[in-house]
Amino acid sequence: MPPKSVDPLHFLSAARLTVVAGKGGVGKTTVTAVLARAAVRRGLRTLVLELDGKPALRTLVGDVASQTITAGDALAEYLDTHGLKRVSKRLISSGVIDVVATAAPGIDDIVVLGKVKQLERSGDWDVILVDGPAAGHAITMLRAARGMLATVRGGPLRAQALDVAAMLGDPRRTQVVLVTLPETTPVNELVETAYALEDKAGVHLGPVVVNAVDVGETLDPSAAPEGSAMRAAAEFRNARRRLQGDECARLLDELALPQLHLPAHSGTALDAAAIEQLATGLDVPVPA
């Protein structure tokens, strides 16, 4: 009973590029993997991009096409294609690249997004899902194009930044999906991130994914004797579910975005099978 729900198929094909962002620990990678599997199940040509160098994602998505883009590789490729092929190896091996990235903040983000843009324009994919960096860096990254346009007056970098900004600013090309847990602090942080992204990065926000929702019927603690373990456990479970429901309602109140709820999976280990199960759950259209 999400307060405002969303058809996964509709939103997955709303923009070609979907950037998944959220604070550490909210299950961003899990959500990326579930959305990827769900897109594949619907016959969409799906590519998963991974920017953080986390090996977990690949094992979770199974046979979905995936690719890792690192700032170093993207920068090297950029230099190669901009007449600096001869020196690019030396720039990288000497570590001068680090200094370049520091001297011109955002250059690494711009070249990474430039690479993403290439894939987005290639026409090979219906859905490109990016397992983005953690929230703070995601804002910096998505703002990089605007920042670059403000400081760099000409040259190849400006052209690149213009292209990237055009992609990020077009809701048919890019949407950002924010992930949270149904708890006070993660919800507060998500609301803050959402405003920062809309104001400073000018990106379109897709639905919010609320991860690890404990779904189930409300229990009747009075069915067990007072002081019993069964009763205490039921009261606890009800309280947690109520808290989660309250937080989802508050999120909707503070941020009028549709929500997609992913149920908590049982067990501590999350593997490809669990991801597939969660993705299958999305097949059932949620009543609006």
Next chain:
Amino acid sequence: MTALSAAIESAQVVVCCGTGGVGKTTTAAALGLQAATLGRRAVVATIDPAKRLADALGVPGGLGNDPVRLPIEAQGELWALMLDTARTFDGLVTANAANPEQAERILNNAFYRNVAGSFSGTQDYMAGERLHSLHADERFDVVIVDTPPTRNALDFLDAPGVISRFLDHPLFKMMMLPTRRGLRMLNVATQPILRSIGRVVGGDVLADAIAFFQAFDGMETGFRQRAEEVLTLLRSDVTTYVLVASPRGDTIEEAAYFAGRLRTAQLDVTALIVNRSTPTFGDLPQRRPKRVAEAALFDNLAELHGAAVEEHRHLGPLLEELALDPDQGSVWVPLLAGDVHDLDGLSTIRALLFD
């Protein structure tokens, strides 16, 4: 007494490490509260800009780079601050500069402003630096540090590696080549490699970088020496390491990663804190009740019980890897029926950790 209780009684520095989303900031604050309860003067340094924690702690304007005393009723004192990387770096530059003009030249340099805020490792290095100055501060008996929620959170253990990586940087060295002073600027700017960079990032940016490295001239020694002192403190017996985890699969993996990092640095984890574990309520009745409503309660209890057992099973290998005492080495904090977002909640966590 648990290893954690003993550590909070005597350690001068407590480093809380762990991945994001496991309640590390709240835990660090609760450890500080415990130290204050014991009559110690504790300062908690958080790195994550967790404004809500500041609000909950009764600091209306939020936390800044300077410690603020919190309004708690305890025999000791509880102070808190939020690390401001750029300001800490500024302080270090000012302290090490030969004269105010040199400091000024660096602080106003555009390249420096970027370095102070974003050079990889700067935050970790500054965390170490701040830790060192708080430890030396006579107002405090114990410093509790909440490390950044990233995989690189322990990079400050590589100090002076971090600062050396910066000072030993090829570009830095290139700038510092002993040439005739007046000509240096001209010389470096004509280096082919720098000309190439200039074509990509623009001439202004490059000029700023060169000016920065030149202004930095003569300050390396002070920086390196301070980095050594920080490292000595982090390796000494007065510093204790606490690992914070939650029983979810991915965070256990991350905790194992941190454990490995600490082991490589030859540092021992004193205690493992497992946050948000599934609570236990008592034994299951012998058989499942027949009445539907009651059977649902039985199933719920069984499910929670199963989850708790599974969590313990999952954390076993980590405890073994950390070589912690199975009874005294770890403290489990159960998931609460409500969220922790005020001083009362913090007291609850403190009690669960220590009483």
